[in-house]
Amino acid sequence: MSRPDFPRTLVEFQRRFATEAACEAYLAASRWPDGFHCPHCGHPEAYALPARRLRQCRACRYQVSTTAGTVLHRTRTPLTTWFWAAYLMITNKRGLSALTLQRQLGIGRYETAWMLLHKLRRATVNANRTRLAGVIEVDET
Numbered sequence: 322m323s324r325p326d327f328p329r330t331l332v333e334f335q336r337r338f339a340t341e342a343a344c345e346a347y348l349a350a351s352r353w354p355d356g357f358h359c360p361h362c363g364h365p366e367a368y369a370l371p372a373r374r375l376r377q378c379r380a381c382r383y384q385v386s387t388t389a390g391t392v393l394h395r396t397r398t399p400l401t402t403w404f405w406a407a408y409l410m411i412t413n414k415r416g417l418s419a420l421t422l423q424r425q426l427g428i429g430r431y432e433t434a435w436m437l438l439h440k441l442r443r444a445t446v447n448a449n450r451t452r453l454a455g456v457i458e459v460d461e462t
């Protein structure tokens with residue numbers, strides 16, 4: 322099984338990533354392209370706890386973050402905002418400014434928009450730009 326593709330049109334994107342849960346499900350699918358496997362006991366099934374961005378093993382109840390090791394880990398910014406920012410950055414060939422991002426997404430603080438852009442840029446340096454998985458898989462350190 323391969324990683325989920327990143328939508329190429331606004332309409333498709335809007336439909337697919339309309340909610341936090343939808344974004345979280347995409348992250349989980351990217352993290353476990355061959356299906357969940359518990360890192361503790363190896364069990365292949367988990368309960369989804371999308372609001373907490375976790376998967377809990379059905380066998381041993383071990384909890385795994387769907388965002389650990391990515392730029393999205395522990396973010397207070399909604400995933401939908403991150404996804405839109407990634408979309409705008411990927412589709413904006415001439416370069417996206419933090420100010421444009423702030424205005425287009427209705428982000429309250431300029432610093433937040435700047436931080437999103439900065440982290441996404443760093444994360445996509447060597448990534449496949451057609452897939453959001455490339456955006457989210459880079460370690461923050």
Ligand SMILES: [Zn+2]
Nearest residue numbers: 359362378381
């Ligand atoms: Zn387990």
